[in-house]
Amino acid sequence: MMTWSTTDVPRLPIDHDGRPVRVHDTATGSLVPVGGGDGDGRARLYVCGITPYDATHLGHAATYVTFDVLQRAWRDAGLQVTYVQNVTDVDEPLLERAERDGIDWRELASREIGLFFEDMEALRVLPPDHYVGAVEGIPDDVSAVERLLAAGTAYRLAVPDGEPVAEGATGEDVYLDLATQPSFGAVSGWSRAEMMEVFADRGGDPDREGKRDPLDPLLWRSGRAGEPHWDGASLGQGRPGWHIECSTIAQRYLGAAFDVQGGGTDLVFPHHEMSAVQAAALCGDDCFARAYVHQAMVGLDGGKMSKSRGNLVLVSRLRASGVDPMAIRLALLSKRYRTEWEWTDQVLREAVERLELWRRASDMAAHDTVTEIGRSTVLRLRERLADDLDTPGALDAVDDWATTVAAGEPASGLVPRAVDALLGVQL
Numbered sequence: 001m002m003t004w005s006t007t008d009v010p011r012l013p014i015d016h017d018g019r020p021v022r023v024h025d026t027a028t029g030s031l032v033p034v035g036g037g038d039g040d041g042r043a044r045l046y047v048c049g050i051t052p053y054d055a056t057h058l059g060h061a062a063t064y065v066t067f068d069v070l071q072r073a074w075r076d077a078g079l080q081v082t083y084v085q086n087v088t089d090v091d092e093p094l095l096e097r098a099e100r101d102g103i104d105w106r107e108l109a110s111r112e113i114g115l116f117f118e119d120m121e122a123l124r125v126l127p128p129d130h131y132v133g134a135v136e137g138i139p140d141d142v143s144a145v146e147r148l149l150a151a152g153t154a155y156r157l158a159v160p161d162g163e164p165v166a167e168g169a170t171g172e173d174v175y176l177d178l179a180t181q182p183s184f185g186a187v188s189g190w191s192r193a194e195m196m197e198v199f200a201d202r203g204g205d206p207d208r209e210g211k212r213d214p215l216d217p218l219l220w221r222s223g224r225a226g227e228p229h230w231d232g233a234s235l236g237q238g239r240p241g242w243h244i245e246c247s248t249i250a251q252r253y254l255g256a257a258f259d260v261q262g263g264g265t266d267l268v269f270p271h272h273e274m275s276a277v278q279a280a281a282l283c284g285d286d287c288f289a290r291a292y293v294h295q296a297m298v299g300l301d302g303g304k305m306s307k308s309r310g311n312l313v314l315v316s317r318l319r320a321s322g323v324d325p326m327a328i329r330l331a332l333l334s335k336r337y338r339t340e341w342e343w344t345d346q347v348l349r350e351a352v353e354r355l356e357l358w359r360r361a362s363d364m365a366a367h368d369t370v371t372e373i374g375r376s377t378v379l380r381l382r383e384r385l386a387d388d389l390d391t392p393g394a395l396d397a398v399d400d401w402a403t404t405v406a407a408g409e410p411a412s413g414l415v416p417r418a419v420d421a422l423l424g425v426q427l
């Protein structure tokens, strides 16, 4: 699929000290060096994309800005980044919203994807190298599910009575048999009780009769009359379950193993757990991500900002009301990715003030002047980001620099360039 337009990333004229970026890995609960895990000078990143039934809110934006900073830190360290993002362009919530609003689900998806692109461009988020739709990935899902059935790690289950099946459908859904997968649970580390508590709310179907384990994830939904469906070869007409799209897209575009799987904490279970266990069922335990990195939920008015709850601040709406996208980006960067926080006007006001302070300092900077303070500011910026993406610490470093400039220090052009390259903020 087409993706959004990219922006230039300036190269910094001072050498990197080779320190790897370390991030918190949900699976091991520890800080781990990430990037370059294949030893070929590349860093491979997969981030779960949007389900395009509503416009980008600040929670989504926080997630994509966080992984954008990771990509920028990797690039600065000399790694070539391969970045893959999916878009869940067919799934239950999208179909339900299209039905509610009386529009075609494809039209809704393409409208929201267009808006998302505009938001990402405005926020100067670097686009993925491969932006892949769930629909586009269906042939790979089909062959993956066929392989799992052949291996005996998946099973068929008849569609419940009273649900009319579509023409060309077999009338049998397919589930993964979790009992065959010893690695299940390795990503989240959750107990069964914890898993059961959220499974139904997060797209699972624990009450479906006949499942071997209530947590078994749906791999293939046999076509139902009135729902969109695709050719599933031996699986008949139908559509893939949610998690399989990320297992197969990541494997096709990044290979069996890759550096980081990212998304918000709401995806730890079941989505990332299931994507990983499905990949393990397909290709073995060392397949899939070496580290799982999660952005904490951004809230509003005491709850998680979410499309289903409707308590949203939309990036597009803020932009339309005249807010500088660079101030939105700075507001998001002012909070560390692993800490939950709430969006307030105050967070935005502080970002607007900070942007003004930085821009005043930048306006006084001569492009090719490299001062000692400029140099040490850049080193501090790098060091903060390599330490589990400490963006508030990185912002402090630039604040200190801007304050010295305001007090009469000569301004080094190096700092605005580093702010652009590493933080993605154009001054």
Ligand code: 5CA
Pocket: 048, 049, 050, 051, 052, 058, 059, 060, 062, 063, 086, 087, 088, 246, 262, 263, 264, 265, 266, 267, 295, 296, 297, 298, 299, 304, 305, 306
């Ligand atoms: N399409 C699936 C992933 S395959 C999905 O979760 N789509 S989404 O539109 O619901 O979310 C897109 C991304 O934003 C996901 O990585 C999700 O974890 C993240 N996200 C959603 N809500 C928030 C929030 N309130 N704060 C931070 N990140 C969020």
Ligand code: ZN
Pocket: 047, 048, 049, 086, 246, 271
């Ligand atoms: Zn995903």
